[in-house]
Amino acid sequence: MHRTITAITLLLTAASPRVLAQKLAPDAVILSIAPNGNDSNDGSAGKPLRTFERAQAAVREINRQHDVVVELGDGMYRIAHPLLFNAADGGQNGHQVVWRAAKDAKPVISGGMAVTGWKVFDRAKNIWVADVPTGTDSSDLWVDGHLAPRARVELPRTDVTFTREGLTLHDAKYNYLATLPDPSRILVSGTGFFTERFSPVARIDGMKIVMQQPAWDNNLWGYDSLAFPYHPELAHLYLSNALAFLSEPGQWYIDPRQGKLYLKPSAGVDLARADVELPRLTVLLSISGSYDTPARNLSFRGIRFSHTTWMGPSSSEGYASQQSGSYLTGRAIAYPADPLSTCKFGCPEFESVRNEWQQMPASVQVSAAERITFEGNVFAHLGQYALGIGNDADAMLSGIGLGTGDITVTANIFTDLGGGAILAGGVHRDAHHPPRPEMVNRQLIIRNNRIRLVSKTFRDNSAILSTYITQAIILHNDISEVPYDAIDIGYGWGMHDAGGNPNYRVRMHGYDWKANLVYATPTTHRDTVVASNRIHGAKRFFHDGGAIYNLSASPGTLITENYIFDNSKMIGLYLDEGSRYITVRRNVVQDPDSEWLNINTVRAAYPLRISPDNTADSNWHDGTKIGGMWTNYQNDLILNDHLVSNGQWPEEAQEVMKSAGIEPEAGPVAYDDAQPGAGEPAKP
Secondary structure (H helix, E strand, C coil), X not given: CCCCCCHHHHHHHCCCCCCCCCCCCCCCEEEEECCCCCCCCCCCCCCCECCHHHHHHHHHHHCCCCCEEEEECCEEEECCXXXXXXXXXXXXXXXXXXXXXXXXXXXXXXXEEECCCCEEEECCCCEEEEECCCCCCCCCCEECCEECCECEEECCHHHEEECCCEEEECCHHHHHHHHCCCHHHCEEEEECCCCEEEEEEEEEECCEEEECCCHHHHHHCCCCCCCCCCCHHHCEEEEECCHHHCCCCCCEEEEXXXXXXEECCCCCCCCCCCCEEEECCCCCEEEECCCCCCEEEEEEECCEEECCCCCHHHXXXXXXXXXXXXXXXXXCCCCCCCHHHHCECECHHHHCCHHHCEECCCCEEEECEEEEEEECCEEEEECCCCEEECCCHHHCCCCCCCCEEEEEEECCEEEEECCXXXXXXXXXXXXXXXXXXXXXXXXXXXXXXXXXXXXXXXXXXXXXXXXXCEEEEEECCEEEXXXXXXXXXXXXXXXXXXXXXXXXXXXXCCXXXXXXXXXXXXXXXXXXXXXXXXXXXCCCCCCCCCCEEEECEEEEEEEECCEEECCCCCCXXXXXXXXXXXXXXXCEXXXXXXXXXXXXXXXXXXXXXXXXXXXXXXXXECCCEEECCCCCCCCEEEECCEECCCCCCCHHHHHHHHHCCCCXXXXXXXXXXXXXXXXXXXXX
């Protein structure tokens, strides 16, 4: 039996997949914390502390001389402010600090509040109401462990005209909109071919919906915009976030001014007993030192992170999504006079802002940090990307981005999330060409994680996105039931690679080279391994992208022995613009109606060498469709290929299928009582 062997996989095999962190010293000091503890206690056995801040202070007193373990007792830890960990909170002088669940405990760090005291508001419509603190607002709500949909109605595109100011309505049935209270709380949202966008209303004047700026401007131009989505027949448009839209079971609406939360419960939900969680924080945990003194030697094990919300889409910036959680903000200096005419599908002015996109803030954040481990945790019921590793500075609570090394994410559960599971790396200039070596994101291991039912609100989020990382290892994960891509690596469309992307010299709308420097040196996206992942039920909503997807050059990168099946008849393995130096070897794609392999090499009839020097070797697939130019001219080669018919998978392919996904020796992955019931991401 042939197996792919690399120096990286040998290194990983030498370590247990369950215990990758350094073992604790025999004289490690153990402290305890519990929801019913007391900060006047000393934290010893039977005398737990109550707050994380007090436990952090205790750790700092001893982490220079000892390894330290903080054990969390069973129960819900409701926090009013994000937990902030810096260099002083990690192990000093080579010691380790571990925050872990006590034996048999299932601690939950929650940024939410439980909502009780429900009363009937409208019996005929089965709408209930409960009091919440005045001023409380949220984009998310969980009912009995399920993300509840906001109140919304679909708006047929034939009923509206897009203008620079907003939308003009064409049917008298919308007259009621002008009478609604608090119109500035209403959102216009829409899905396209690969983006999901949100833009807030300013006011409604008769049949005209006037939108807040700059969100509306930023949602009108570029690619797959609100006004001009690719493949309009697949696109949807909605109005959301008004009590008047509360019509379907499970929907909800919050009124901050009155302090009222409205809910139309789903069948079988008893609000007298239901667990209704309203998130009030965006960030639960921030781990960040500095480039000179990073946070080090810190682990989190057996903890559940829950109940966050991100209010960005409701702000005047909205969410002008561009791809996988990156969005455009601010007012562009070079904005076209008439974007609805001149920038329907890209324009030179739009190209000038490609380096200015922003990333959504993750619920748990790591930057300027080394040797950080997340093992056996549950990331559930979070409103945006769950775990952000080395993202751009403007996405980090600490204000310090990038700069991560030796980060291990192993044997965790990610489920029931508004956004994707893991967002690693940044998208700004400092991410792809860091001005100092300490800023490079490097040596990331994502292994043996179960990722399921994520990206429910922001369906354009990939489950795992690793942008500019040197040596990212994405290994033996099980990813299922996701609306977009399962694993995306790279970013930038090849524009920031050495010599740039020649496509942007000849494309019909030109390119602003003054705003986008042509680099002579490569980016930090290299030596990535995507191996032995089990991916099923991906691509359930968006058509663009692939189950495994790459952007830009990545020397030394290997995509191998992954098993992709039930892929919604979409692309399995996709090397998009600028992909170079990548080997795609010994993968199994089981989806007979899919395009099992695609490479983006052609634009506007020009056979440009924008994605050359890639090899697809010894793969198995039962689909016949292949996209792009796999030719000697491109030096994109398909070698030793195996088309399988009638389900007759050869022994080697069956071994790949069997070995993909979570390794048996990893043991039980976290605890699974936080998982929602079976189901798919919400369909329109």
